[in-house]
Amino acid sequence: MANLKELRSRIASVKSTKKITSAMKMVAASKLRRAQDAAESARPYADRMGTMLGRLAAAVGGAQGAPKLMAGTGKDDVHLLIIFTADRGLCGGFNASIVKATRIKVRALKAAGKTVKLVCVGRKGADALKREFGDDIVARYSGIEGKKGIDFSEASKVAEKILALFDNGEFDICTVFYNKFVSAISQTVTEQQLVPFAAASVETDATETGTSAIYEYEPSEEAILADLLPRNVGVQIFGAMLESSASEHGARMSAMDNATRNAGDMIDNLSIVYNRSRQAQITNELIEIISGAEAL
Amino acid sequence: MTDTTVLELVSPSALLKSEPVEMVVVPGTDGNFGVLPRHAPMISTIRPGVIEIYEGGKVSERIFVAGGVAEVNPERCTILAEEAVAVSDIKADEAQAALVAAEADLQAASTAHETANAEHALKVARARIAALKN
Numbered sequence: 001m002a003n004l005k006e007l008r009s010r011i012a013s014v015k016s017t018k019k020i021t022s023a024m025k026m027v028a029a030s031k032l033r034r035a036q037d038a039a040e041s042a043r044p045y046a047d048r049m050g051t052m053l054g055r056l057a058a059a060v061g062g063a064q065g066a067p068k069l070m071a072g073t074g075k076d077d078v079h080l081l082i083i084f085t086a087d088r089g090l091c092g093g094f095n096a097s098i099v100k101a102t103r104i105k106v107r108a109l110k111a112a113g114k115t116v117k118l119v120c121v122g123r124k125g126a127d128a129l130k131r132e133f134g135d136d137i138v139a140r141y142s143g144i145e146g147k148k149g150i151d152f153s154e155a156s157k158v159a160e161k162i163l164a165l166f167d168n169g170e171f172d173i174c175t176v177f178y179n180k181f182v183s184a185i186s187q188t189v190t191e192q193q194l195v196p197f198a199a200a201s202v203e204t205d206a207t208e209t210g211t212s213a214i215y216e217y218e219p220s221e222e223a224i225l226a227d228l229l230p231r232n233v234g235v236q237i238f239g240a241m242l243e244s245s246a247s248e249h250g251a252r253m254s255a256m257d258n259a260t261r262n263a264g265d266m267i268d269n270l271s272i273v274y275n276r277s278r279q280a281q282i283t284n285e286l287i288e289i290i291s292g293a294e295a296l
Numbered sequence: 297m298t299d300t301t302v303l304e305l306v307s308p309s310a311l312l313k314s315e316p317v318e319m320v321v322v323p324g325t326d327g328n329f330g331v332l333p334r335h336a337p338m339i340s341t342i343r344p345g346v347i348e349i350y351e352g353g354k355v356s357e358r359i360f361v362a363g364g365v366a367e368v369n370p371e372r373c374t375i376l377a378e379e380a381v382a383v384s385d386i387k388a389d390e391a392q393a394a395l396v397a398a399e400a401d402l403q404a405a406s407t408a409h410e411t412a413n414a415e416h417a418l419k420v421a422r423a424r425i426a427a428l429k430n
Contacts, residue, residue, distance in 0.1 A: 038309065041309060041310040041311065042308060042309055044304075044306050044310075044311040045306045045307065045308050045309075045311075045376060048304075048306060048367070048374055048376055049376060052339065052367055052376070055339070056339070151309075152307075152308040152309055155308075160413075164409055167409070214337065215337045215338055216336060216337065216338035217338065217339055217340070218324055218325070218326050218338060218339070218340035218341075219325060219326055219340075219341070223341070224340070224341055224365065227341050228341075228365060231378075234308075235308060238308055
């Protein structure tokens with residue numbers, strides 16, 4: 001009976017798939033730990049940068065001299081969206097959810113008569129978006145994550161490109177889309193405005209120093225702000241990259257965990273079918289022998 | 297117990313240092329400044345140069361930074377550095393190579409943006425070599 005042989009090879013192939021997915025799960029788990037550590041150790045810098053900028057923004061206030069990166073260009077005609085996805089697939093809905101959110105946003109913006117430009121970080125996002133919005137993609141990056149995780153220089157590269165675009169007046173508002181890492185099994189698509197910079201309200205220093213500290217600035221507030229804002233763009237992008245990479249590994253880990261479990265279930269079911277049909281065959285043969293003996 | 301202020305040195309990828317020190321000298325854009333405990337609050341940008349940490353009236357540690365910002369308040373001195381390396385870890389030949397590369401980039405730069413970048417890299421490279429010399 002060819003059926004038995006078919007079943008056997010089917011079981012063997014599912015078994016090897018299971019081995020692959022469980023190996024991928026292990027790899028993702030160890031990468032996740034590293035990515036999580038990296039994301040955590042990058043947080044102090046971003047936090048302090050945030051408070052410092054908030055303080056400076058409060059000091060400069062709505063003054064005329066505020067840099068464009070903070071005050072904006074006064075228009076909102078051209079939107080630049082930066083999309084962070086993975087370079088590789090097999091990570092559940094990770095890439096799809098970002099792409100979906102982006103698509104909705106781009107369609108809404110276009111319906112409102114705005115111009116949209118896209119920067120894709122990660123190969124998958126660019127691949128998925130190029131069919132519908134191929135002409136809008138102004139830059140794409142891939143291979144962000146090296147052997148040792150993500151380097152800040154990668155983020156600076158992207159930041160430089162964005163600042164160059166801004167200096168040339170090629171966009172008015174810049175928003176980043178990335179998967180924020182919540183836990184290994186849950187990531188949320190996050191939309192964050194990068195330019196113009198939205199200052200987070202800073203809690204006053206009163207609790208920290210006892211006096212409402214009046215800061216001295218060296219050189220002027222404006223000069224420091226002009227220096228810090230572009231740097232902040234880099235830091236924000238770096239943060240998004242780290243979050244996105246931690247999310248990617250988390251998503252891949254749970255996707256591969258599911259796949260491994262499904263493969264296990266499938267093997268169980270196939271084995272039952274296999275055993276049953278083998279038993280049926282044996283019974284059949286026995287009946288044939290017995291009825292042959294009876295006929296004599 | 298001697299009076300100390302907390303020095304926090306943070307780079308984009310990690311919190312490098314968070315410890316009490318007696319005094320720290322920071323290379324501000326408008327000149328070096330020393331930070332002692334109860335320093336008046338201030339925020340300053342940093343030029344490429346060396347942060348010197350003083351312990352017992354002597355320099356105990358020298359760290360090269362490639363620029364950034366410092367925030368000082370009475371209890372702490374927070375330095376956000378783009379890049380930070382202990383001076384003792386700088387390799388002379390690598391620093392020299394970076395200088396040569398930066399000069400070449402400046403020669404090759406065509407746009408204002410590239411020129412600005414190359415000039416910055418050159419400044420950092422020069423400061424790194426200067427840090428080694430003394």
